[in-house]
Amino acid sequence: MGHHVEHDLRSPSRRTLLGAAGVAGASLLAPAGLAHAAPEEVLAPPPGHAPSRQTAQALALQTFQRINGVEVYYGKQTSPLRNWSCTAGFYDRLQAWMRTLSNWSAQAGHGAVRSIGSAGFYVNKSGQHGAGTAMDLSIVRWAGGRTSNMFDGDHASGNRTRRRRYFAVEATLRSHFRYVLDGNYNAAHRNHFHADFGGLPNRRLLHGSRSDTVFMQAVCNNFLGSGIAVDGAWGSNTQREVTMLKNRLGVSGDLQRDRGKVNQLLKGIALHGFRDQAI
Structure with a gap:
């Protein structure tokens, strides 16, 4: 959040391509019947996403490639896996969020969450990313072909x-992370969600929050x-429509x-959204 750094996620890096080629070559050279035993390729994160040893120790960062068993790739890529870093507490929150995403989307008839794409967790910058307590989410893929891009x-x-x-x-995301920025918040977040640890466990919807307001306006x-208007100003029109939304979902x-x-x-919003149903 704050000073956000845009990353080019459109295509694999030269290092990624060379790494993939190396794995392919290794499988061709492996003896028959042993190709499946080749070690899984895991690349380092993109530049700026790998903490120094001193930073990792100071922040007590841990490394991961999956969240609750779901593979995490860079941007829109589907290979190879990469090492990502965040604090242990934030990783616990990521796992809880993944369970919610999997459960709520499954209730609506989606298959299992197959993988997600991210623009980063720990990033060498100020703010929540630099503290190892933020995620940028760029795509979700379900078994069966559904995506949220x-x-x-x-x-x-x-x-x-x-x-x-x-x-x-x-x-x-909002059920687990206090601050969530989306494509309606500003142009810098048009291609990813930002979710962070700031303010947990206080997950209210505040009229004075642009993030909360544009979300509710877009949902209505x-x-x-x-x-x-999706303008971030919680006026009488927004209040009227949110009241209607609450009433239809049975929320007081x-x-x-x-x-x-x-x-x-x-x-209620999530289940209707995954089912593609009006409220």
Whole structure:
């Protein structure tokens, strides 16, 4: 969050291509019947994403390639796996989020989450990324072929199904991370979600938060057909439509104070989004 660094995720790096070629060559040279035993290739993260030994020790960072068994690739790539770093506490939160994403999307008829793409976790910069407590999410893939593609701007897709699935994924993130920035927040996040540890466990929906407001405005437009401006200003039109959203989902209470009600609302949004249903 804050000073965000854009990364080129469009194509594999030369190192990635050479690494993939090396694995392919090794499999061709392996004796018959042993190719399957070749070690899995895991590359270092992109430049700036690998902490120094001193930083890793100071922040108590851990290395991973999967979250709750789900493979994590760079950007839109589907190979090879890479090493990523974050704190142990943040990794625990990532695993809890992945369980929620898998469970809620499965309830809506999606297959298992097969892989995700990321633009980074720990990154050598200031803020939550530099603390090892942030994730940039660029794509989610399910078994069976469904995707939610932040990198290609699904928040503004001409396909309503894709837009609803995008906001369903965002609802799962908001159920675990206090700060979530999406494609409606600003242009810098048009191709990924940013989610971080800031302010946990306070997961309320605040009228004074641009992040929270544009999310709710976009949800009302895509699930209620509200037609309100997605401008980050929580005015009377937004309040009217959010009240209607709450009523239709059977949610009562103050979303600025009651975290339990917020999570109830988020689950309702997610299930309708994954099912491509109006609210």
